[in-house]
Amino acid sequence: MTQKNRSLTLRDVSEASGVSEMTVSRVLRNRGDVSATTRDKVLTAAKELGYVPNKIAGALASQRVNLVAVIIPSLSNMVFPEVLSGISQVLEDTELQPVVGVTDYLPEKEEKVLYEMLSWRPSGVIIAGLEHTEASRAMLHASGIPVVEIMDTDGEPIDAMVGISHRRAGREMAAEILKAGYKKIAFLGTKMPLDHRARKRFEGFTEVLAKSGVEVVDREFYSGGSALAKGREMTEAVLERSPDVDFIYYSNDMIGAGGLLYLLEKGIDVPGQIGLAGFNGVELLQGLPRQLATMDACRREIGTKAAEIIAARVNDVEKDGQITLAPTISFGDTLRDA
Amino acid sequence: MTQKNRSLTLRDVSEASGVSEMTVSRVLRNRGDVSATTRDKVLTAAKELGYVPNKIAGALASQRVNLVAVIIPSLSNMVFPEVLSGISQVLEDTELQPVVGVTDYLPEKEEKVLYEMLSWRPSGVIIAGLEHTEASRAMLHASGIPVVEIMDTDGEPIDAMVGISHRRAGREMAAEILKAGYKKIAFLGTKMPLDHRARKRFEGFTEVLAKSGVEVVDREFYSGGSALAKGREMTEAVLERSPDVDFIYYSNDMIGAGGLLYLLEKGIDVPGQIGLAGFNGVELLQGLPRQLATMDACRREIGTKAAEIIAARVNDVEKDGQITLAPTISFGDTLRDA
DNA sequence: TATCGGAATGTTACCGCGATCAGTCGCGCC
DNA sequence: GGCGCGACTGATCGCGGTAACATTCCGATA
Incomplete structure (x- = not known):
């Protein structure tokens, strides 16, 4: 209750x-034998003082930091x-705890965030994507800790990876669209230089179309702003430009x-x-007039x-480190189910 | 490039x-005088080795941890x-860095997250809401670091606060609705026991209605699920139950x-x-058929x-710590502008 | 009664770094 | 030539804990 300035210590x-x-220390960590009476004494004293252990010191002494760095491009993406x-x-x-870093889809920022994270010596890293700067890859390698690259499996992981194949996702969607008989297909999406997963979907998509001799008749890209509004605007633009479009892949x-x-x-x-x-299957869609x-x-x-994977590796349990999940298509009401 | 297991140190x-x-150490922190030649030597060596400083040790030695704990109820709320x-x-x-903790709107989890956070000895805390458990308040007090409670200003802050008055927001909306001539008003929202801000808006709302002798004719609450879909369902339910409703406040x-x-x-x-x-003015709305x-x-x-506020306090600059922002109403297309 | 063993507790030596203080060195000035 | 000074560099200590080892104590056992 009484507090000056200087924070409390074990002493x-x-x-x-x-x-x-x-x-x-033993009491507070439940480690080693301590008699019930002293345990009580200690706990009472700690509570009374309002003592909060200093993990900085603890981590340094024990050489264990139970943090997992999670590095993702954005929080507003849902x-x-x-x-x-x-x-x-x-x-x-x-006993692990995630700590989040955000890169804004910028490779240099990713590098910076990664550096910051690693300087806290986390027990593992989960990072979105397979594309990183040379320096980032080097850091991850050198760190000697488990690294899981997520979201995407079209590429070579540094260590482990979990995700879906976006190329395949694009291909499958293209196949379904063709099967349903659509011919004049347009593509709308984000500006892709840095959104590798969107790019891969697009590549897979066009690849399958090409095999059937179909080409995307129109396309439009955006960045920033309200995605819902952008979708509206871009759709309008495309319809104006290409009135004969019969399918739009977003x-x-x-x-x-x-x-x-x-x-x-x-x-x-x-x-x-x-x-x-x-693409994505977001919860939001359930409230739309049509699926x-x-x-x-x-x-x-x-x-x-x-x-x-991280949890297993931290405990030195080997675990399969290359997981490709299979996304499932949902036809909803906007794609004729052939 | 070469790495065993043990991570690199200054040595x-x-x-x-x-x-x-x-x-x-001086070179890597740009502190103190170091000759250009040694600086280069050191930087080259560090880069070659792939050295990443250990902030754990640094923080312990310098007694400075440039982290700001940010404690919020949810990440999926936009x-x-x-x-x-x-x-x-x-x-x-x-030089401060935010670290996020999520409470899922649960006071006990908030307490736990706060404890975890404080054990890293951050330089400041930003925490959503004014309602906390006794223990949480005690910890925040005892920590001796700047604390800013955000979102809401209807209550007594521990230290500083920044937000809007949700009571007033509710009152103002009620006033506008009445001014526009609506009479049969319904309220739809989340189950409120733990969402204090929604509760306060509701209280302000009903208070103003009551002054005009109006009472909410119907109400409905939800929790979990896709909010968009819930809005749809609840609206349907209310209309069925109270077909004469002429306004719905969500x-x-x-x-x-x-x-x-x-x-x-x-x-x-x-x-x-x-x-x-x-309520909220989310970007999403801009894409709707009607505002x-x-x-x-x-x-x-x-x-x-x-x-x-945190940045100022960390540098011992005093700064006004009670900021009430004024939310602005936007009539859009769904409220007759009286 | 002397010995042994395990439970409970204490002591010591760091962990990796930064604050502090103590040099070392070359140079200009009196 | 001695002195002082500033620019640069190094040695020491300690941050607050924990691992590993040492010690104490006590009852059980031979």
């Missing part, structure tokens, strides 16, 4: 309870909070939802006149699997 | 560059990532959007037959102001 508790610092929640859920049962559900709302408003027959599909066709990215599961 | 760099550890981005933006220009924009979509679909005249309003009336919660600004 304070030890003096207050009349035992050695070591014993206090996708990542879901991954995070998968991670937290699994780590909750261990690189994420949010812009897809915007497009869907726009088309419904215009009284366009979906999926008769124009079919639509997005957007989409493909689930297994976000939560990616989080749990990644956390499980 | 490794010092040996590699032929100077003392102290000098290496509101909080926005606050976070305000915080990050300001802290980016300082405790957040997401369910409001769900309701709006539902009503438009049913061909109901909004805002003629039924008016709608939400939902809402009230901006100043989320980003709350983040920046809170971070500024």
Whole structure:
């Protein structure tokens, strides 16, 4: 209750309870044998003083830092909070704790964030994507701790990886669209230089179309702003430019939802006149007037699997480190189910 | 490049560059005078080895931990990532770094998270809400570091606070609704026992209605699930139960959007037959067919102001610590502008 | 009664770094 | 030529804990 300035230490508790610092340490960590009476004495004293252990010192002394660095591009994407929640859920049962760093999709910022994180000597790293700067890769290698790259499995991991193949996701969606008989297909998405997963989906998508002699008739890219509004605007732009479009593939559900709302408003027959599909399977879609066709990215599961790998490796348990999950397509109401 | 297991220390760099550890430390922190030649030698050696400083040790030695604990209820609410981005933006220009903890709206979890955070001896705490357990308040007091409670200013802060008055937000919205001539008003929101801010808005809302002799004719609460879908369902339920409702006040924009979509679909005249309003001013709304009336919660600004207070206090600059921001109402297209 | 063993507690030596203080060295000035 | 000074570099100590080892104490056992 009484507090000056200087924060409490084990010594304070030890003096207050009349035992050695070591014993206090043992009590507070539930380690080693301590008699019930001294345990009580110590706990009472600690509580009375309001003592909070100093993990900085503890970590230095024990050479153990139970933190897992989680490095993701953004928090406003919804996708990542879901991954995070998968991670937290699994780590909750261990003594590990996630610490989040955000890169804003910028490789240099990723490098900086990674450096910061590693300087706290975490027990493991979970990082989004397979594309990193040379320096980042070097740091991860040199760190000597378990590294799980998540979201994407189209590439060579540094250590472990958990995700889906976005190329394949693009291919599968393309195949379904063709099967349903659509021919004039447009693609709307984010500006892709740094969004590798969107790029890979696009590549897979066009690859399959090409095999059938189909080419994307129009495309449009955005960055920033309200995704829902952007989806609306871009859809409008595309329809104006290419009125004969009969399918629009969106690189994420949010812009897809915007497009869907726009088309419904215009009284366009979906999926008769124009079919639509997005990507991610976000919860939001459930409230839309019509279910957007989409493909689930297994976000939560990616989080749990990644956390499980870290947890296992930290305990020196070997564990399969290359997990490719299979996203499932959901036709919803905007893609004719062939 | 070569790495065994044991992580590098200042000593490794010092040996590699032929100077003392102290000098290496100075170089890496840009502190004190070091000749250009030794500086280069050291930097080269450090880079070659891939040395990453150990902040654990650094923090212990210097008694300075440049972390700011940010404790929020949820990451999936969109509101909080926005606050976070305000915080990050300001802290980016300082040497402070935010670290996020999530409480899931549970007081006990908040207590636990807070304890964890404080055990890292952060330089400051930014925590959502004014309601905390006794133990949490005690810890915050005892910590002796700057504490900023954010989001809400209806109550007594432990130290500093930045936010809006949710009571007043509720009152103002009620006043506008009455002014516009609506009479049969319903309220839809989250189950409130733990969402104090939603509760306060509701209290302010009913208070003003009561003064005009109006009572909420119907209400409905939800928890979990897709907010958009819930908004839809609840709106349907209310209309069925109380067909004469002429206004619905939603405790957040997401369910409001769900309701709006539902009503438009049913061909109901909004805002003629039924008016709608939400709360938060989320970006999402911009993509809707019609702009939902809402009230901006100043989320980003709350983040920046809170971070500024922490930054100032950390540098022993006194700074006004009780900031009440004024949310602005936006009528959109769903509330007759009287 | 002397010996032994385990439970309970204490002592010592760091962990990796930074604050502090103590040099060393070359140079200009009186 | 001696002195002082500033620029640079190094040695020592301790931050607050924990690991590992040492010690004490007590009852059980031979």
